[in-house]
Amino acid sequence: MQTIMKAIRILVVEDETFVRMDAVEMLREAGFDILEAVNADEAIRLLALHSDIRLIFTDIDMAGSINGLELATIVQKRWPPIRIVSTSGHYKIQAGDLPAGARFFFKPYQPTQIIDAVHELINATWGEESH
């Protein structure tokens, strides 16, 4: 499936080390180019630095000045083309918490759930990029 092409860049935001390592590796295995941040503040710095990030995969419950929901809102305002996938172990997501089009998954998630959602969102936004 993967051919020689520039990999799509995804930003993973997660404060729990093992959970972040797992997320980064599973998306890397799926052929994506990954940047990682341990909180929303670091994520915003990386987003400002790298204009080629196409999607963020973010935890909701994180320490730092803002949580994942606020991060999602900022991303939608400042970088509207960037797609959002979010996750939480216990946050009960309500309608309107996340920008329209964002996806949500409860932890512990199955790697396939996330990878499928990422593919769908990226294909829907930028079309099928790999052949």
Add this chain to the structure above:
Amino acid sequence: MPSEPEKTVLQTASDAPVNPQDELPYRRRQQALLREFGTAALQTRDFRQILQNAAELSARGLGCSYAKVLEYLPDDRRLIVRAGIGWPAGTVDRVSLGADIESPAGFAFQTGQSVVSNHLQNETRFRTPKLLADHGIKRAINVLIRRGGEGNTPFGVLEADSPDPGQFDDADADFLAGFAGLLGIAIERQHADAKLEEARDHEALLTREMSHRVKNSLTSVVGLLRVQARASESSDVKNALENAAMRVSSIAEVHDHLWRGSKVGFVDLSDFVVHLCENLQRSAPEHKLQYHSDPVVISADKAIPLGLLVNELVTNAVKYAYVDGPGVIRVDAREIDGYLIVEISDEGMGLPEGFDINQPRNSLGFRVINGLVRQLMGELRISKNIPRGALFTIKFSLDPP
């Protein structure tokens, strides 16, 4: 009960005393009203309703057209009308009186003495509050409403007012003090209810918080196991670590359900089975997973091993039941006579002839299954599914909830 309050009779009554022939029915009526109020206060937990009942019934007992319950506001040092009868709309929660010793209500509040005042317009010690003057109130009784419990500021004052000539006497003040006493108990009960509610909310919060933390930690462990699985060169080790991640993940999921139900430490099995099977379906999209569960509430002690069992048996069926192509896997949980019967079946190739789950050389998967069944103090039956495939039946007693 509050101690017998002292009475201060101001302006000794100069009017004719109540006709002794009318006295007895009058007092009996007061007693009946006190009983009526006591019963009503026990039956409702609506605080406003209790205050309103107190105002109405005490007015009736004293044959007067005005009465009110005043609550003391410590910040403003005023007594605000919380319930009443006879007063115009907009009085309750808006009009307040000074709580200083210069007003009859303030005097009762500050000293704890019942105040009978039969000629307010001639009163020299008190100024007549505007609310009373506006309604032509000529006489009043004010009694303190104490709160149960030690060291508490009194709640406020119960006041009965009349614009008609006549007089209140000591027995009337006792009657009103009886109301105030019952009110104090009702107020204290209300207070205790609120505290209990608060404690319950706090307990629920703690349970949720603990459950969140446990789940977070388990989720981290799942992540770690997956990372280690990827790092491993050996496919055996990789598989073992992936299986471990799967098992820990199914324990973590129970914690989602622990605090959702109304009963702490219990899980709605049908919610849990649906959630678990949806996840299993996602990790095996090629097969069709069908599931059903009766709406049974089971303890977390049972739900955790049961979740693991379903996870093991379904994963097993996914791996071994169908060698060529997709198939159906069923999970079915029913409650029958205090037992939970869970069947996991497939329509695949079936188990090999002479298969014995108790053979010590069997796989870790079956050792885990046996261990979990024992933990549930249940039994496992393995049989041929009709028309084909394998059928695993787990049966265990549901503890009396």
